[in-house]
Amino acid sequence: MKYGYCRVSTVGQDLKEQEDALVALGVPKANTFKEKISGVIRLNDRS
Numbered sequence: 001m002k003y004g005y006c007r008v009s010t011v012g013q014d015l016k017e018q019e020d021a022l023v024a025l026g027v028p029k030a031n032t033f034k035e036k037i038s039g040v041i042r043l044n045d046r047s
Contacts, residue, residue: 002027007035 004027006018015034022032 002031004032005035006032007037009038011038 002025004022004025006015006022008015008018015036019029019032019034023029
């Protein structure tokens with residue numbers, strides 16, 4: 001059984017290209033873990 005992981009770190013990026021590549025490698029979409037996260041901390045997000 002194959003598993004995949006795709007991640008984007010900016011708002012302008014899309015997971016679609018990475019998901020398509022994983023599917024082409026034989027990874028079922030149900031076994032794909034996705035993460036959309038930004039490493040930027042805005043001043044008003046800090047405690």
